[in-house]
C-alpha cells in the first residue's frame with residue numbers, strides 16, 4: 001500500500017458529502033456486515049462520461065480512502081472505461097491494500113457498478129465502437145454457458161459489452177449459490193473484466209419481485225404449479241436487457257440459452273436446440289417475435305460438452321462450474337420455507353382423499369403437491385397412487401391411480417399463437433419432458449375468452465395446472481399457453497386460427 005496516497009485520500013476524502021444533481025445512486029454493504037457506502041454518480045451533458053461523483057459512508061479508513069480515490073479517478077471518465085473498473089483497479093489506486101482490507105475495494109467497486117448501471121439505464125449512452133462494427137450486449141450470469149457466449153461474441157462480433165442482472169436479495173438465502181445475487185454479480189463482473197470486456201450491472205430487484213416472485217407466491221396460494229422462469233424470461237429480464245441494449249447502442253442481445261431462432265418470411269420463431277437434453281426453448285417460449293428478432297443464442301448449435309471444451313481451451317475459470325439447478329431465488333432455501341417466509345403460506349395439514357372423497361391419509365400442506373406427483377404421498381395402497389389434483393379451498397389433495405390420472409385433454413388459458421393453431425402437431429407440457437404428438441382444438445374465434453385445449457394422441461400422466469404448454473410444429477415453437485384446471489373449458493372440435501392473443 002502507498003501510505004502517503006492512502007493518507008491523502010483519507011484526509012482529503014474527495015467527493016465526500018457531495019450530492020450532484022440528477023445523480024444515480026449505488027449502495028453496497030449493510031449495517032449488519034459493517035460498512036455501508038453510497039455513491040452518487042452524475043453524467044455530463046453528453047451522457048457518455050461521468051460528470052460529478054459524491055459519496056457517503058459509514059465505514060473504515062480503507063473504505064473511505066477507496067471511495068475518495070474512485071471519485072477522483074472516474075470524474076470525467078468515459079462510461080465504457082468506468083465499466084472496465086473492478087475491485088483490483090480500486091485497490092491499485094491506493095497502491096494495493098493489504099489482503100485483510102481488500103473487501104473495502106470490493107465494496108466500493110460494487111457501489112460504483114450499481115450507480116453506473118442505474119445512470120446508464122436512466123440516461124446514459126455509450127460511445128459507438130470506433131471501427132463502426134456492430135455492438136452486442138452479452139447477458140453474463142457468471143456461469144460457463146454465458147462465459148462461452150462472451151468468448152464467441154468477442155471473437156466473432158465486433159464489439160461486445162457484458163451485463164449482469166441483480167434480481168434477488170434475500171438475507172436468509174445462501175447468496176453465493178444464487179445466479180442472480182450480489183455475490184454472483186460480483187463474480188460475473190470479475191469474469192467479464194478478466195475476458196477484457198466492459199461490464200454493467202443492472203439492478204432489477206424491484207421488477208423481479210413484482211413481476212416474478214409475487215405471481216409465483218400468488219399461484220402457489222391458488223394451488224397452482226407456477227413456472228417463474230418463463231415469466232422472468234418472457235416479461236422481465238430479457239425485455240429489460242433489450243431496453244438496456246438500446247441505451248448502449250447494441251442491436252443484439254446474446255445469451256447462453258440453448259435454443260435456435262428460425263427466421264422466416266413471417267418473422268422469427270424459436271427452434272429447439274441441437275442438444276436435446278439442454279434445450280431451453282420451453283423457458284423462452286413467452287418471448288415475443290419482436291424480442292426474438294434481436295436475440296442471439298450462440299450455443300443453440302452446440303452440445304454442452306462442446307461448450308465446456310471451448311471454455312477449457314480458453315482457460316476460463318468457469319469451465320467446470322456446475323450448472324445451476326433450481327429456481328435462482330430458491331438457492332440456499334427450500335420451497336416451503338420460502339413460501340412461509342415471503343407469503344405467510346404455512347404448511348397446513350389436511351386430508352388426502354380418493355376421487356370419491358374417501359379419506360386415504362394426511363398431507364402436510366397442499367402447496368407441496370403437484371399433479372402427477374407420486375412420491376411423498378405416504379399412502380399405502382395396492383396400486384401406486386398419484387396426485388390427481390389439489391383443492392386449495394378445502395385444503396385437500398386428491399389422489400388416484402395412474403389410469404385415473406391419464407388424460408388426452410389438456411385445457412389451456414391465455415394462449416398466444418404466432419402462427420395458425422392448426423399447425424400445432426406437438427406439445428411440451430413440462431420443461432424436461434419430450435414433445436408429445438398433439439393438436440389444438442377449441443373456439444375458432446380469437447379473443448381474450450377463447451377456449452382452447454390440447455388433444456394428445458396418447459394419454460399423458462396428468463398435466464399440472466399453472467405450468468406452461470409449449471405449442472410446437474415439429475421442433476419450432478409457434479405458441480404457448482398456461483395449463484388450466486380440468487373442467488375449466490368446454491372445447492370445440494375445431495382447428496384454432498392464428499392469433500396473437502388467446
Ligand SMILES: Nc1ncnc2c1ncn2[C@@H]1O[C@H](COP(=O)(O)OP(=O)(O)OP(=O)(O)O)[C@@H](O)[C@H]1O
Nearest residue numbers: 139140141143144145146164165180255256257324
Ligand atoms: N443474472 C443474470 N444476468 C445476466 N444474464 C443472465 C443472468 N442469469 C441468466 N442469464 C442469461 O440467461 C442464460 C440462461 O440462464 P440459465 O439460468 O439457464 O443459466 P445457465 O444455463 O446455468 O447458464 P450459465 O452457465 O451462463 O449460468 C445465461 O447463459 C445468461 O446468458
